[in-house]
Amino acid sequence: MKIIVAIKQVPERDAQVRIDAAGKWIDESGLQWALNESDAYALEEALQLKEKNGGEVVVVSAGPERVGTTIREALAKGADRAIHIDCDDLGSRDALGVARLLAAAMKPENPDLVLTGLQSEDLGLGQTGVIVAELLGLPHATLILQVEKTETGLKVKRELEEGWFQSIELPTPAVLTIQSGGNKLRYATLMGIKKAKTKEVRRVTASELGVDGAQVVVLERIALPQKQKSTQMLPGNAKEAAATLVEKLKFEARVL
Amino acid sequence: MSGILVIQEAGRNRISFEALAAGSALVELTGLSLETAAIGDPNSNVFVETSGTPPAVAHAIQHHLLETYTSDGYVHAFEQLIRKLDPSYIVFPHTYQTRDYAPRLATRFGQVLTSDVTAIEAGPAFVRQLFQGKMTGNYRHQGDGPCFISIQAGAFRANPPQEGKTTILPFEPQMTDDVIRTSPGAPFRGAAQTVDLGSAQLIVAVGRGIKDADNLPMVQELATALGAEIAASRPICDNGWLPMERQVGSSGQTVAPKLYLAVGISGAIQHLVGMKGSQCIVAINKDPEAPIFEVADYGIAGDLFEVVPALTEAIKAAGQ
Ligand SMILES: Cc1cc2nc3c(=O)[nH]c(=O)nc-3n(C[C@H](O)[C@H](O)[C@H](O)COP(=O)(O)OP(=O)(O)OC[C@H]3O[C@@H](n4cnc5c(N)ncnc54)[C@H](O)[C@@H]3O)c2cc1C
Numbered sequence: 001m002k003i004i005v006a007i008k009q010v011p012e013r014d015a016q017v018r019i020d021a022a023g024k025w026i027d028e029s030g031l032q033w034a035l036n037e038s039d040a041y042a043l044e045e046a047l048q049l050k051e052k053n054g055g056e057v058v059v060v061s062a063g064p065e066r067v068g069t070t071i072r073e074a075l076a077k078g079a080d081r082a083i084h085i086d087c088d089d090l091g092s093r094d095a096l097g098v099a100r101l102l103a104a105a106m107k108p109e110n111p112d113l114v115l116t117g118l119q120s121e122d123l124g125l126g127q128t129g130v131i132v133a134e135l136l137g138l139p140h141a142t143l144i145l146q147v148e149k150t151e152t153g154l155k156v157k158r159e160l161e162e163g164w165f166q167s168i169e170l171p172t173p174a175v176l177t178i179q180s181g182g183n184k185l186r187y188a189t190l191m192g193i194k195k196a197k198t199k200e201v202r203r204v205t206a207s208e209l210g211v212d213g214a215q216v217v218v219l220e221r222i223a224l225p226q227k228q229k230s231t232q233m234l235p236g237n238a239k240e241a242a243a244t245l246v247e248k249l250k251f252e253a254r255v256l
Numbered sequence: 257m258s259g260i261l262v263i264q265e266a267g268r269n270r271i272s273f274e275a276l277a278a279g280s281a282l283v284e285l286t287g288l289s290l291e292t293a294a295i296g297d298p299n300s301n302v303f304v305e306t307s308g309t310p311p312a313v314a315h316a317i318q319h320h321l322l323e324t325y326t327s328d329g330y331v332h333a334f335e336q337l338i339r340k341l342d343p344s345y346i347v348f349p350h351t352y353q354t355r356d357y358a359p360r361l362a363t364r365f366g367q368v369l370t371s372d373v374t375a376i377e378a379g380p381a382f383v384r385q386l387f388q389g390k391m392t393g394n395y396r397h398q399g400d401g402p403c404f405i406s407i408q409a410g411a412f413r414a415n416p417p418q419e420g421k422t423t424i425l426p427f428e429p430q431m432t433d434d435v436i437r438t439s440p441g442a443p444f445r446g447a448a449q450t451v452d453l454g455s456a457q458l459i460v461a462v463g464r465g466i467k468d469a470d471n472l473p474m475v476q477e478l479a480t481a482l483g484a485e486i487a488a489s490r491p492i493c494d495n496g497w498l499p500m501e502r503q504v505g506s507s508g509q510t511v512a513p514k515l516y517l518a519v520g521i522s523g524a525i526q527h528l529v530g531m532k533g534s535q536c537i538v539a540i541n542k543d544p545e546a547p548i549f550e551v552a553d554y555g556i557a558g559d560l561f562e563v564v565p566a567l568t569e570a571i572k573a574a575g576q
Contacts, residue, residue, distance in 0.1 A: 011387070017390060017391065019391070026387075026391070037491075094368045095369075096363060121388060122386065124384075126372075127369060130356070130357075133360065134359075134360045135363065139438055140327065140360070141356075141438060159352075160352060160443055161507060162507070162509075162510065163445060163446050163507070163508060164443045164445060164446075165445075166441050166442065167441040168438050168439065169441075171437060179507075180490065180491070180494050181490065181494030181500075216397065216399060217370055217395055217396070217398070218395065218398055219393050219394070219395055220395065222386060222392065223391065223394075224545075225385070225389065225390075225550065226392075229550055232555070233554075237562075238556075238563045238565075239566045242556075242567040245538065245567065248554055249536070250574065253536040253553065255458075255514040255515040
């Protein structure tokens with residue numbers, strides 16, 4: 001089974017993000033970057049499927065030079081090779097624009113399965129995998145926790161709301177978006193990190209892929225959320241704040 | 257029609273009506289007319305309960321291949337209705353189902369779904385969260401072609417229907433069974449529930465700020481001192497540190513205790529929907545800008561490794 005995993009590099013979770021001078025995006029200088037969480041689960045699922053059924057795992061990522069470190073991390077965990085779609089203008093592409101880049105890079109590979117995370121931690125659009133499926137003309141399923149190969153294709157476990165699930169059967173090739181928590185994530189081994197250095201990372205540009213920068217939806221500005229609720233922030237050191245809180249809960253909110 | 261088409265989801269009335277309210281907000285901004293559409297029987301309650309104006313017209317899409325939800329079936333059916341009606345805006349409730357098919361439907365029109373919208377401003381500009389609620393972004397649709405948006409749960413207040421009558425128009429899409437490539441099974445519940453967080457009066461919920469499973473006893477001690485149940489955000493359960501039945505949020509339990517004490521939880525929307533109905537919310541987080549403070553009554557901006565033990569002590573002392 002040939003599996004392609006689309007991965008995205010996003011600002012590290014606890015990073016203090018600040019708005020840039022133009023107010024259109026965050027100030028990226030000095031930020032730490034990481035692999036998007038649900039993409040890490042997508043990669044894990046791909047590696048486990050390969051271990052069970054054989055085949056190849058190829059990661060694809062779009063972004064500037066810095067994305068290279070996240071690609072190496074995926075290779076160190078066990079992906080066989082990578083395609084880096086080299087572009088500095090991700091921010092001015094909408095979800096369709098990015099999906100067109102990914103689909104164009106994937107198509108000539110003729111994958112049996114395409115996996116993506118279900119949503120990115122920065123933009124949170126939760127659409128890339130689904131759009132890629134439409135562009136490639138493949139069936140898809142979203143919010144997937146488990147994937148099993150069957151005689152005719154795949155059987156997957158899909159998460160529904162409020163603790164419900166469902167299984168879905170679908171033929172391959174197919175696209176799945178992976179929800180977090182289905183597997184335990186692996187760490188890269190020292191051996192893996194060493195090996196990753198020799199694995200193939202092919203770089204392509206948007207123009208080589210024949211994808212323009214057309215945009216249907218434009219992110220015009222970003223802002224800090226407007227505060228609506230007046231939260232009482234309790235001052236002092238830990239001990240003082242804790243004592244005040246107990247007082248408030250007892251005598252003001254009366255919940256203790 | 258060149259108006260606003262609001263999609264309703266059968267069985268998900270509340271968020272469907274919130275999407276209808278968002279559609280009405282668009283009516284105010286654009287002066288366009290509004291109609292609704294849903295898949296299902298014209299007698300189903302998603303139509304019956306919105307009866308009245310708006311909408312004056314509702315489209316009931318019916319086909320035996322649509323009795324069970326599939327993304328292929330829904331994309332195919334809605335594509336035909338949208339081509340027929342030619343609306344300028346299509347508004348969805350942001351449910352798991354919408355997430356599953358609406359991006360694909362939009363792609364069919366060369367469009368992009370602006371998902372999880374929380375407000376609509378003049379322009380129209382569509383506001384949505386970025387960075388898991390740490391920022392917001394204003395999006396604008398450009399060019400010809402329909403504009404697709406989906407509305408976040410709880411962002412708009414559902415309007416009670418007004419006097420009047422809705423005309424329900426049946427619509428039968430052309431489709432054959434080869435359109436549908438997936439075979440979905442019936443929904444099932446996860447493992448048997450042994451704790452009922454829904455009826456708990458006091459809850460201490462722990463998030464990724466706890467860093468390691470080894471640190472959980474510290475939070476457990478706080479819960480014990482309070483006589484509270486322990487709950488968690490998703491990553492804690494994903495890691496297997498606490499069982500999934502203790503997860504609060506859109507894919508876990510919905511709770512409404514007297515006191516919800518969130519420790520090291522950032523406040524992503526999928527967590528908030530499961531607990532924001534709590535009577536009193538307390539948040540402990542080292543990041544004073546964390547979105548959890550937006551729903552909290554009391555906040556302590558500080559290191560949980562200092563605050564939690566201090567709070568356990570203070571509660572024990574007060575109890576004596
Ligand atoms: C379809 C879908 C369904 C989902 N369902 C759910 C769900 O049901 N429930 C749910 O919870 N999530 C759900 N999520 C995930 C959700 O989007 C968030 O990723 C998750 O809630 C984040 O959990 P967290 O707040 O514990 O972690 P983070 O977002 O990583 O937050 C950790 C917080 O801890 C703080 N912190 C760190 N160290 C300290 C310290 N020493 N002292 C004090 N504070 C500290 C940080 O400032 C940060 O705010 C879902 C996501 C999707 C896409």
